[in-house]
Amino acid sequence: MIVLKPAEMRAVDKAAIEAGFPGVMLMEIAGRAVADKVVKFIEPGSKVLIFIGKGNNGGDGLVAARYLDTEGYNVQLILLAGEDSLSDSSLMNYRLCKLRSINTLKIDTIGTDYQEVKNLLAACDIVIDAILGTGISGSIRGRAADLIELINNVDKKVLAVDIPSGISGENGSVLGKAVKATWTLTMAYPKPGLLLYPGRKYCGQIGVVDLTVPEKFVLNEGCSHYTLTCSEALDWLPTREKTGHKGSFGKITVIGGSPGMDGAPVLTGLAALKTGAGLVRLAIPGDTLSISSAYSPELITTPLTKSDNNEPDWNIISKVMADSDMIVAGPGFGRSKTSSEVIKKLISTYHKPLLIDADGLNVIDDIKLLKQRKETLILTPHPGEMARLLDEEIKVIQQDRIKIARQFAVDKQLYLVLKGAATIIALPDGKIYINTTGNEGMATAGSGDTLAGIIAGLLSQGLAPEKAVVLGVYLHGLAGDLAVQDTTSYSLMAGDLIDYIPAAIKKLIAGSGGELK
Known part of the structure; x- marks a missing residue:
């Protein structure tokens, strides 16, 4: 199985989109897979708390929120970015979530004691981490670091989207603080940071979502990292x-x-x-x-x-x-x-x-x-x-x-x-x-x-x-x-x-x- 570094994955996405694969479609496939994973493990009516960052990783979480809402789950969003900082595809999905009246707590309304977040974490049945993707570098600080620590402090099942927030997709290093996931669903291909320690021990069980992007776009990038499957x-x-x-x-x-x-x-x-x-x-x-x-x-x-x-x-x-x-x-x-x-x-x-x-x-x-x-x-x-x-x-x-x-x-x-x-x-x-x-x-x-x-x-x-x-x-x-x-x-x-x-x-x-x- 091919393993792609974050920059290689971005290049593949870009090439696929330029060739006619809409970015919103890739996000739709990814988010649907996240929702399907939740459906496998908890019953409808359960409380799902989704942390949404400003990147496409957050957009995947918003798609998952839509599907879970239609399946009868009690979905709560925590939005870490203003609407004006969301990508076009993420913004579209955020607006669709609003049309469905999905409960949303915005980061700028959260107090410094995070009590409301703590209450939501205590009451939920599962957490979805869609805060940060594979493209981050440098130490995680501010609100993101605080929320990662809060997630890790509760005894809840955690599903990470693409990679646990705070793990380097390049080499598996912990960028200050990182989410400790029960499952990680990575998109299209595994990233080195999921397979290398210490990142690997933060991922839990790793799954790979097929985004249906033809392999020719990957091979054109001259990939050189692999892992062996059964x-x-x-x-x-x-x-x-x-x-x-x-x-x-x-x-x-x-x-x-x-x-x-x-x-x-x-x-x-x-x-x-x-x-x-x-x-x-x-x-x-x-x-x-x-x-x-x-x-x-x-x-x-x-x-x-x-x-x-x-x-x-x-x-x-x-x-x-x-x-x-x-x-x-x-x-x-x-x-x-x-x-x-x-x-x-x-x-x-x-x-x-x-x-x-x-x-x-x-x-x-x-x-x-x-x-x-x-x-x-x-x-x-x-x-x-x-x-x-x-x-x-x-x-x-x-x-x-x-x-x-x-x-x-x-x-x-x-x-x-x-x-x-x-x-x-x-x-x-x-x-x-x-x-x-x-x-x-x-x-x-x-x-x-x-x-x-x-x-x-x-x-x-x-x-x-x-x-x-x-x-x-x-x-x-x-x-x-x-x-x-x-x-x-x-x-x-x-x-x-x-x-x-x-x-x-x-x-x-x-x-x-x-x-x-």
């Missing part, structure tokens, strides 16, 4: 031929492990198998071989180092490289001289897909090597690892995750999975995917190892790299969302994620996995 994820899921065998579903080697970290490559290997890989081999240091071998009979193990001095056995490594369809390097590998040498050799000489995770990232001391590689390269850093790669502070990475991920992926011509809430997937062509699945329970040791295995399992089955990384992150988060329902976010462990991969795949096939509705 239906798209199902379309990308690799097909399984009935005549297939373990070789046709891919042979993966996981290179990693070190004393005390022998479980990490096992998690990666098991996740790859659960995702559909045909065969997984662990190439691990000899001093951890027996421990890792004991974890699972389905995993093949190979000593990575010589038995007498624990130095890399380059003969074995060369054979592993020749016999693998792809390699995952780094889980639990440590930061030794051995791990550094092996990672450098893989980057320079392995000519099939390579995924580098965890300690594999931490031993890269010259990122110029990454740009020199011509074959598929996938990096899966968390913010700390990304900061080390760029020699930056973590807070710098977190301030603009999309920009940093895109610049790195394009410059180095690789696939970058910048983990976190929400995970950002950057492709070499500059496209960005914002993941919508996952939860706080997944912030646990080994979670990243399982993600690497899921991506590898998809890639080994022939899925294109861009689809494997995006779908892998989505499936990983979906498995976490299913697991947390049984384990709680306190008790979720990486092994649970592996156990719930089959359930996540089944949910995709059933058509109900993490969809924006």
